[in-house]
Amino acid sequence: MKDKTIGYAFRASLPVMAGYLVLGMGFGVLLHDQGYSWWWAAVMSLLIYAGSLQYLAVDLMAAGAGIITTALMSLVVNFRHLFYGITMLERYKKAGRVRPYLIFALTDETFSLVCQGDLPDGVREKGYYFWVSLFNHCYWIVGSVLGTFVGNILGEHTQGIDFSMTALFVIIFIQQWETAKDHRPALIGLGVSLASLLIFGPDSFLIPGMVGITLALLAMRKFPARKEGE
Amino acid sequence: MPISPIQSWSLILTMALVTAGIRFFPFWVFRKNTPKLVLYLGTVLPGAVMAMLVVYCLKDLDLLGSNHGLPQIISVGVVAVLHKWKHNTLLSILGGTLCNMILLQTIFAV
Structure with a gap:
């Protein structure tokens, strides 16, 4: 059978390409404003590879933050990534020598593309994970470097384009909803996140939200899903 | 620097x-060995986490502000309807993003 892995991974990654180029450029522009040249953006996107943290990094570097503060901020901002590892634990176990890279590159967007199990015939699972991870990483690096060159040339005409990322997550949410037999995890995720957002506010809702989701999912385990048609 | x-x-x-x-x-x-509990979490987390990421993307909407977060809320609706209708990921993303850009830059421009 013809191997369609790379082409399939590339098509799957297109929405992330749009999102990462735009968000990466946004980061590059901010970093450039602080006097850092293009290769700093490249190094940061290569080594850190975490969108929201890199935006924050610009502030931390501008303010001359200490290492402890920076480490704590990184921990808090990226703590949600623990979830992704737990989800991909079994599937990435068999990935062989690319496994460390797959784990390193497990961002929100990459997770959203690898967490859905079903792949069509002719697409190798391991290869799909690898190419999606690599393509996304490249988009992010390219976007952030471009940002340091173009600066604010594009001006306001790109305002609102970063919505592509939101759209991607909404679509994956819908797809998961349609394939899931049990909708309770999705409802728990939605309900607990919103409640946490209302209580703790936009800057600190993630960690209480994650704790709440985990507890609710563990509690849910005690109540098996009803069978279809009951 | x-x-x-x-x-x-x-x-x-x-x-x-x-x-x-x-x-x-x-x-x-x-x-x-992965404990059963962690394996269980691995199966139920994706659904819950994707909802959390959607909320995360929309967390800074100011519902009481000048545009009440309407551009993004309408665009999320457009994405959902497009996707339910055609099930084409790229079409849904393009449609929703263009909708959001147009709304932000025209009707809801500050």
């Missing part, structure tokens, strides 16, 4: 190490 190159490097490496540490942590801790 607001701080020296060495300071910049130290902050960048700190962020890189902590981020990688978080990503590798579950794989280190559960490298031999």
